[in-house]
Amino acid sequence: MKWILVGVIVTATVLCDALQTVGMRRHGEIQDFRPGALGRACAALARNGYVIVAVALMAVSFFTFLTLISLADLSFAVPATAASFVIETFVAKYFLKEQVAWRRWTGAALVACGVALLAL
């Protein structure tokens, strides 16, 4: 049961982050941090299709996570769901066209190993 929940969380998180990144890039860099400008940015994002789907997926991930922490330790739940990490680095490289050089691969791999150790 624990691992089924982890699977749902990982799938939802990967899709959510990919769509969120695309949505935010289309919106453009947030540069003005005055309250009015932030309000306008939020209003624009609320009409951004990518962001809307991403938030829905985040809700799926959130409620599944809430279920998971009700039956497992938080120090198991958080690292186990971080399996999304490795998948997302591939997504970043091949779909989001980011330059993932050796320092990033090594760093991501170290984090993934660390996460595995935390979960075992």
Add this chain to the structure above:
Amino acid sequence: MDLRLKTRLFTTIVVLANVLGNSLMSYGVRRHGGALGSSVFEYLQVMFNPYVAAGICLLIVWMLARMALLSWADLSYVLPVTSIGYVLTAVMGRVFLGEQVSARRWLGTVLIMAGTALVGSTAVRTHASPARVNLVETAG
């Protein structure tokens, strides 16, 4: 604002809001007692627990700050760098929630910190953003 400074500031907000939010939520769910999942009503009930509600507010801050961060930084940068939160979560679990953190879990923590530091030393943005393209054109 300088890109790296702005990134550091938002990374800190993202990490702190996430760690505190998760810890408060976990504490609240634990106090509620028993495994969740039997009915929608049970989820609503647990969300009105003050600890869970405070945790949810912090997670909303987390989500907005992370969205702002992703508007300029790479996803493959944001993920490892904010993963320092896992380390803080382990510490919070040990100190405040009374969970057992074994030697193996601490070793995992050290690896995560090393990975975070390594990725933190790379460029914040490698994809071509519209702003950057304009800048290059103006300079040319």
